[in-house]
Amino acid sequence: xxxxxxxxxxxxxxxxxxxxxxxxxAAFFLGISSGFPFAMLGATLTTRLAQDGIDKKTVxxxxxxxxxxxxxxxxxxxxxxxxxxxxxRLGQRVSWMLVCGLLVIAAVINLALIDPAxxxxxxVLAAVLLGAAGAxxxxxxxxxxxxxxxxYQLGTGSGMSQYGWRIGSAGAGALALVVAARAGWASAxxxxxxxxxxxxxxxxxxxxxxxxxEPTARKGVAEVWAAIVGPFVEFFQRNGALLxxxxxLVHKIGDTLANLTFRLLFDDLGFSNDEIALWDVGVGFWAxxxxxxxxxxxxxxxxxxxxxxxxxxxxAVSNLSFAALAxxxxxxxxxxxxxxFENTASGYGGVVVVAYFSALCDLRFTAAQYALISAGASVxxxxxxxxxxxxxxxxxxxxxxxxxxxxLALPGIVLFWWMARTGLVDAAMGTAGEVSPESGD
Numbered sequence: 001x002x003x004x005x006x007x008x009x010x011x012x013x014x015x016x017x018x019x020x021x022x023x024x025x026a027a028f029f030l031g032i033s034s035g036f037p038f039a040m041l042g043a044t045l046t047t048r049l050a051q052d053g054i055d056k057k058t059v060x061x062x063x064x065x066x067x068x069x070x071x072x073x074x075x076x077x078x079x080x081x082x083x084x085x086x087x088x089r090l091g092q093r094v095s096w097m098l099v100c101g102l103l104v105i106a107a108v109i110n111l112a113l114i115d116p117a118x119x120x121x122x123x124v125l126a127a128v129l130l131g132a133a134g135a136x137x138x139x140x141x142x143x144x145x146x147x148x149x150x151x152y153q154l155g156t157g158s159g160m161s162q163y164g165w166r167i168g169s170a171g172a173g174a175l176a177l178v179v180a181a182r183a184g185w186a187s188a189x190x191x192x193x194x195x196x197x198x199x200x201x202x203x204x205x206x207x208x209x210x211x212x213x214e215p216t217a218r219k220g221v222a223e224v225w226a227a228i229v230g231p232f233v234e235f236f237q238r239n240g241a242l243l244x245x246x247x248x249l250v251h252k253i254g255d256t257l258a259n260l261t262f263r264l265l266f267d268d269l270g271f272s273n274d275e276i277a278l279w280d281v282g283v284g285f286w287a288x289x290x291x292x293x294x295x296x297x298x299x300x301x302x303x304x305x306x307x308x309x310x311x312x313x314x315x316a317v318s319n320l321s322f323a324a325l326a327x328x329x330x331x332x333x334x335x336x337x338x339x340x341f342e343n344t345a346s347g348y349g350g351v352v353v354v355a356y357f358s359a360l361c362d363l364r365f366t367a368a369q370y371a372l373i374s375a376g377a378s379v380x381x382x383x384x385x386x387x388x389x390x391x392x393x394x395x396x397x398x399x400x401x402x403x404x405x406x407x408l409a410l411p412g413i414v415l416f417w418w419m420a421r422t423g424l425v426d427a428a429m430g431t432a433g434e435v436s437p438e439s440g441d
Contacts, residue, residue: 018156018300023149026202027157031164033101033199034141036172036192037134040108041127044176044192048185052117068131069138070378076139076371077228080364091208093144100137101200105193107133112189141199142374143367146358146432147209154355154433155299155307159292162350166289168195211363211432231365232372240424244360247419248376251312251353251412254405256378258319259346265322265398269330279335284343291347299352304433305420308356311349312416316409318342319402326398353377359433366432 018024079096087095107130116123149157172192180188235241266276298307321338328334357377361369393401419425 016297018153019160019296021153021156022206023153024157024160026148026206027145028160028164029198029202030141030145031161031166032168032171033104033164033196034138034161035165035168035170036195037104037108037130037137039169039172039176040111040189040192041131041134042169042173044173044188045111045127047177048180049116049123051185052115054116054120068128069135070375072135072139073368073371073375075136076368077231077365079136079139079143079367080231081228090204093140093147094203094208096140097144097203098200100133100140101196103133104130104137104196108189108193108196112186112193137196137199139367139371142358142370144199144203144209146361146366146370147211147363148206149358150211151359151433152300154304154358155351156296158299158354158358159296159351162292162347162354163289166285171195231362231368234362234365235360235369235372235430238430239427240419241428243415243419243424244428245376247412247415248357248373249380251409251416252315252377253380253412254319254408255315255346255349257408258322258402258405259342261393261401262322264393265326266335268398269326271330271335275332275335279332279339283336284339287340287343288347291344291349292351293347294344295348295351298348299355304352304356304359305425307352309413309416309420311345311352312409312413314345315349316406316413318345319406319409323399323402323406326402356433360428360430361432362430363432369430 080092083092084095084099087098089095090098107126111123111126111130114122114126145157145161146154172195176185176188176192178188179191236245238244262280263276266280271279295307295311298310302310318338318341321341325331325334325338357373358370360373392404396404416425419428
């Protein structure tokens, strides 16, 4: 029976079918609610401040609100270990989903009702509060998604979540601009607050995830301390945990360094804003969505280890395409090919790597452990980009820089290949991924 099920999932229809299952559809709606706070703090807030006459230095300083997302690991244990009174009877995940959704709605409305031109300090505080509410909402959304999806659905579920995230962020930005032009920014933000509702309704309709595992009850100070450190102790007690963490830290260094410098390359090659909009934004968007779909299908057909290894190779090779573009100079065809390949690889990699990170979680500590992993996956690359990328480009030129980013991707490829060969990928797996999507892998 298990062999038959595995073969069904390896077929083309078996790989596509999980996209239409209720758990994957739930991940899509969770993604919508996860994506819109980013838009409220990013381009939408930037546009609002600029139209209110706030100077550019002050506008860019508002990006500090995003730092809250990188700090969420420090309070993620609350979502796992603290039971809410009264509403907690709905379940640990459902109750926190409702509370966090209401907090996000309140934070968005609070930001809506403040006039930045009249009280900039209050606007800063409101933006930070929205960042904190959005980050906490993300914690429970990620935990709910991981615990709702069955192990074989982690790939398609991650893909559907990314589809939802893109639609939620883009939809919120577009809705805000349309409403603001007709009814003002306060009405625009209040309208966008409704985008928190899909995740809340999903939790109410789907109910508490069947795979959720309650940690030991917390009563005294010692138990509370155990709730804080328990997720990390459990993770690092696994065989190969340190190597897994090393992989998490290094696997995207080259990719992050390259991705955050593309606009510099386009500008120096003389591409116009229209050309960048057409190729980078237009082609890139659809290529990314195609990559997300391919990633979900590949995860179902190839299994976790092979699909992740393919993703790492594709992300490394995609950097070479920009080395080729830099060498060729201004070329619309070259830009279209480089952007198309890079975004397809990123969409594919985003699905299968997120699925792997999801599978690493212990179902008792899903919120805290995924917050740790997701934060670690970006911190090194962002730090190096902010401190060294510009100097490297000036010192060695774009061609050699993108060749370097390709080389920097190799340690992650080799490390994961070695972990897969020696069984450490399986040994370090959490209970969220304990049933493989295919046998023998």
